[in-house]
Amino acid sequence: MKKSKIKEILQALFDAPLSSRNLLVDRKEEINFLNTICSFQPLGVYGVCGETGVGKTTLLNFLDPGEGKRIYLKLTEKENKEVIIGDMLYKLAKEVEKYEKPELSKIAKESIEFVIEERNITNSVGAGGGVIVSGNFSKSTTRIKKFNIYQAYDLLDSILNLLLKKYKRIVLIIDELDKEKKEEVLMILDSLKSIFDKNNLVVILSLPFAIYREYTKDRLRWNESGNLENILKDVLFLEPLSDRQIQEMIMKRLEKYPDFFDSDTLYEIAKYSDGNPRDALWISQQIVLDNLDLERITGKSATETLKKITKKYFESSLDLTEIQEKVLNVIAKYSGSRNELVKKLEKEGIKRQTAYTYINRLKENGLILERNGKLKVSGKILYIISN
Ligand SMILES: Nc1ncnc2c1ncn2[C@@H]1O[C@H](COP(=O)(O)OP(=O)(O)OP(=O)(O)O)[C@@H](O)[C@H]1O
Ligand SMILES: [Mg+2]
Known part of the structure; x- marks a missing residue:
């Protein structure tokens, strides 16, 4: 990428509160x-x-x-x-x-x-x-x-x-x-x-x-x-934004380079961010910085960066037990209400009470999140457990 383009893209994705409506989403x-x-x-x-x-x-x-x-x-x-x-x-x-x-x-x-x-x-x-x-x-x-x-x-x-x-x-x-x-x-x-x-x-x-x-x-x-x-x-x-709104925010900011991130990249950014616009901007910049030689970023390169970054930043502070990992993997596969997930976990051989306790603890620690009544694994953790 040309230096001027890198500069422009990083500027467009820079994290600062908005005061004009052109970049505002919802x-x-x-x-x-x-x-x-x-x-x-x-x-x-x-x-x-x-x-x-x-x-x-x-x-x-x-x-x-x-x-x-x-x-x-x-x-x-x-x-x-x-x-x-x-x-x-x-x-x-x-x-x-x-x-x-x-x-x-x-x-x-x-x-x-x-x-x-x-x-x-x-x-x-x-x-x-x-x-x-x-x-x-x-x-x-x-x-x-x-x-x-x-x-x-x-x-x-x-x-x-x-x-x-x-x-x-x-x-x-x-x-x-x-x-x-x-x-x-x-x-x-x-x-x-x-x-x-x-x-x-x-x-x-x-x-x-x-x-x-x-x-x-x-x-x-x-x-x-x-x-x-x-x-x-x-x-x-103030609720987090939806995945679609996160993508819209990034696209608005990259108006001048609409094809720079492909749709899979936008999807991954939204997944990582869990609806938090700051997280989305931060990871978008990281993806750019990690792929300076590319003219256009595809989902594959973005996912590589995401795995690398989450590993670098979060893995060392995350010491998961086998059972925690198992619970996270199940929730990563099927997001749902607490009761639905407990049923899934029971099928995987985890006792009912244990399943409840694990879900509650993981939620307290921010490893699983609640969005619209459904529990899901935090976007940051997803890339680590799938490593
Ligand atoms: N509705 C929105 N549409 C587009 N971009 C947004 C929206 N809300 C926030 N952002 C972007 O997300 C980032 C974080 O926003 P902001 O600084 O307003 O958050 P905050 O809740 O005040 O954060 P802090 O807790 O650090 O004070 C900024 O870069 C901002 O431009
Ligand atoms: Mg603020």
Whole structure:
């Protein structure tokens, strides 16, 4: 392949959230659902859950309140609740600073300085090894310096109030909260509940999957201080794409080279990805890189790459027992409901209870997945067990 073609193809398959519709596959329903909330709900905090790489940021990029202001914050600082709330305040202030409204600029500046200063002090205290420092205002008192969370709340509250006054309606999108631990996120949401409780403020967050599970069970009793439905008005679960949609995504991206991957290659990519667009893009790039001498990639070459890559990346961390392998092989052959698979396994001489236990464990470990009520072997594992 010519160097320029390699470059173009890798660029086309590069993994980054989308913000224009030309490469977007489906998600119409989800976008409409959230946009209805953004435009019409009086207020509230709403969640978007889904596995990593399924398209949460992409979805959030298409949200729009209609009237008012859309504000997108991408959190990056982790560690603990104080740091995350500080980061939220900092990112909001940085955004608001750009609006060039004097009142907002003033409080934005104040907030930015506050976060920088607080983090400096808190960090240097931590780095010194102890948490107790002498205040220089009095030689006789010592105090414990912690991030001043109450001031952070006050600043957040004031910025949001001012924003609402200026723009009437605010859709605040907070991305990357899904990378935090469930307990931490719940603590954060609980502590921000009263600050977010403002007319015409709609908050949309990306949340860890574990929260969706709890939410749907609708039973969370967290530290007796409230339950999840009290914090979140609704949670949307972003399903993986179908195999056909994965293929469509790759074809859209390779519009300029429509024949570069043959249909068998597209099939293998979809199979590997299990509906996860990021996995599909990643493996597509790997297939290109592994076949630089080919002008066109066929299913045969793609499968060779897939076997090689899965072996390289996953085999060493996968130590399957004989019986696990047997169970996986049966499920690879017949995907179906749990009960159907247990029957198949019984025919293969595995006891009923053992079959249930194995299926559950393999599912917990992500080696088998559930899609539309049917269990199947994860695409990554398929290529290893067929090696
Ligand atoms: N509906 C879609 N149509 C086409 N491409 C998509 C779609 N959804 C996601 N993608 C692509 O998949 C990749 C992952 O998407 P995105 O970054 O939005 O996922 P995410 O869920 O936010 O991931 P993370 O958990 O890392 O934040 C991106 O390259 C994006 O372009
Ligand atoms: Mg994201």
